[in-house]
Amino acid sequence: xxxxxxxxxxxxxxxxxxxxxxxxxxxxxxxxxxxxxxxxxxxxxxxxxxxxxxxxxxxxxxxxxxxxxxxxxxxxxxxxxxxxxxxxxxxxxxxxxxxxxxxxxxxxxxxxxxxxxxxxxxxxxxxxxxxxxxxxxxxxxxxxxxxxxxxxxxxxxxxxxxxxxxxxxxxxxx
Numbered sequence: 001x002x003x004x005x006x007x008x009x010x011x012x013x014x015x016x017x018x019x020x021x022x023x024x025x026x027x028x029x030x031x032x033x034x035x036x037x038x039x040x041x042x043x044x045x046x047x048x049x050x051x052x053x054x055x056x057x058x059x060x061x062x063x064x065x066x067x068x069x070x071x072x073x074x075x076x077x078x079x080x081x082x083x084x085x086x087x088x089x090x091x092x093x094x095x096x097x098x099x100x101x102x103x104x105x106x107x108x109x110x111x112x113x114x115x116x117x118x119x120x121x122x123x124x125x126x127x128x129x130x131x132x133x134x135x136x137x138x139x140x141x142x143x144x145x146x147x148x149x150x151x152x153x154x155x156x157x158x159x160x161x162x163x164x165x166x167x168x169x170x171x172x173x174x
Contacts, residue, residue, distance in 0.1 A: 002068045004106060006113020008120075009063045012053055016065070019072040021049055023098050030099040033131035037157045052077050052094065064117050066097065066110045073101045076114050080121070090118050092128040111143050119172050126172060131155050132164030145170040 009016070024045045028036040035048060055061035055077070066074040074097035078090045092114060097106045118126055128145070130137040132155070137147065145168035153162035 002104075004066065004068045004073070004109045006064055006066050006110055006117070008117050009065045010056065010059070012056065012063065016072065017049070017053070020065075020075055021045055023072065023074060023096060024049060024094070026099055027096040032096055032099075033134045033136060034094050034096050055079060062117055062121065064110070064114045066106060066113065068101065068104075068106065073098050073106060074110050076110060078114060078118055078121070078123075078126075080123075088122070088124045090121070090123040090126050092126050095128070107139060108143065111140075115170075115172055124172055126170050128168055130166045130168060131157075132166055134163075137166045137168065140168050140170075143170065 012020070021042050024034060025040055025042050027034055028040045028045065029038045031038060036044065052061070053063070056063045060080040060082070062078040062080075064076045064078060065072060066076075074095075076095040077093040079093055081087055081089055095107070095110065095114075097110060115126070126145075128140065130140060132150070141147075147166055148169050149167040151165040151167075154165035155163040157163060
């Protein structure tokens with residue numbers, strides 16, 4: 001396996017932003033359940049990416065970037081709680097590995113890195129949601145997440161095609 005590294009990135013320059021935007025657009029157009037339904041353009045994804053990066057700039061949230069042999073191969077965001085009673089929790093958003101790198105075990109590498117970064121922030125639990133009907137919830141279960149609820153039909157991917165939003169949590173305590 002190539003040298004894969006996941007690192008927290010506190011500052012995103014224009015070059016990295018372009019790589020993230022390209023990745024997110026390509027993942028979406030390949031059918032990835034990361035907030036869009038294909039087809040999408042970079043112009044569709046850019047405002048959502050910029051909102052995510054606003055949270056990173058605020059230092060509340062963390063961008064976790066996966067690189068393989070130095071090239072950006074995917075990313076995820078860790079979003080911190082805004083209220084004082086949930087400071088030990090984080091939410092994982094936009095987990096994605098570029099379609100050209102699928103099938104190499106990099107999703108697990110990315111999530112292992114996300115878990116370690118969350119631990120360094122003192123977080124004890126993570127929450128994420130998955131789009132029903134994609135099978136991605138099985139991937140998260142293999143990583144130790146457990147389903148805690150569903151919102152039936154919460155995600156409309158097309159007229160007449162509503163999917164459950166599956167809520168999953170994982171303890172980070174070793």
